Amino acid sequence: MSTGKTAKVLKTIKENETTTTVIMDVEDERFSSFRPGQFATIRIMENGEWSKPHPFTISGAPGDKLQMTIKRNGHFTSELIPALNDASQIQCAGPYGIFCKDIALKEEIVMVAGGVGITPFLSVLRHFKKTGAKNTCTLFWCNKTFADAFAASELEEMAESLKLTVIHVLSRETNPDMYYEEERPQIKFEKGHFSRDMLARHIHSTTASFYLCGPSGMQQTVVEELAAYGIAPDTVEKEAFVYNGA
Known part of the structure; x- marks a missing residue:
């Protein structure tokens, strides 16, 4: 049935x-x-x-x-x-679901996505673009290569109208800076895996609202790095992203 x-x-x-x-x-x-x-x-x-x-x-x-x-x-x-x-x-x-339930009410938002865990944040940002939201948003999108970042062009366009900074965290790119364009300063690139050092380079406050979506192993690493930066793990809103493909 x-x-x-x-x-x-x-x-x-x-x-x-x-x-x-x-x-x-x-x-x-x-x-x-x-x-x-x-x-x-x-x-x-x-x-x-x-x-x-x-x-x-x-x-x-x-x-x-x-x-x-x-x-x-x-x-x-x-x-x-x-x-x-x-x-x-x-x-x-x-x-x-209730993930990101009150995100529109947050003044400063930090989103960390692993791979296709970007999907809820795409929904949020597409909504923000439609409504002309003024929230300050920083998105860390973790992928193996820049080719995996399928929504990169759309995010570039969003960054022109929203208060949005996008950091592509690429674990298998030898020189991710090659993708940086001076005319798009809100689109940045980092080599390796998400870390507290990356946070320090791009986030200057521990009072932002943090959201995390990605595979469980990636989530554990990110939460540990956030904690090392001074973000209490229980304040991070998490979505356990399951690749349900059976």
Whole structure:
């Protein structure tokens, strides 16, 4: 027996070799007023049977068509998601979750994302852009290479209209500074893994509101580095990002 509301796939976007964005129209008014940071579950009909529900963060802004950005990891995300089209049978349930619930009320925001853990922050920033928010935001986006940062161009555009600084933390780039452009001073680059030294170079206050989304191992390291910088771990709002690709 299936659950959720019927969804129609409007478009799929291949962000890079491992990541696909799916844009859907869902027969549920709740998806027009979700909060940035929330997630939903989707089921896909395969061989006459509904799949089990898979949770994914909503990456679009409230008021836009439902958008999810999904990394390939297992049969569901590697085979079914990239093959979606307007004839696919799909159902959505949600929205769920409280991550980033009151983020719009915070004056200074620091977001740390690991890989596709960027999705809730994309939702937040897309919402901020639509609403002309004045919050001061710093985003640390940790990836292996700059090619993995599929939303880099959009973030550059956001930084022109928002009080946004983006720091790309790249663990496998030998010279990440090669990507720096003088005309885009709000887009910065760091080599290696997220550290307290990077915080010291880019954050000058311990009173900001900190948000973290990424794989569990990465989260543990980031929390330790934040603590070393003087940020109490229990003040960091965290979202345990699970690559649900079975």
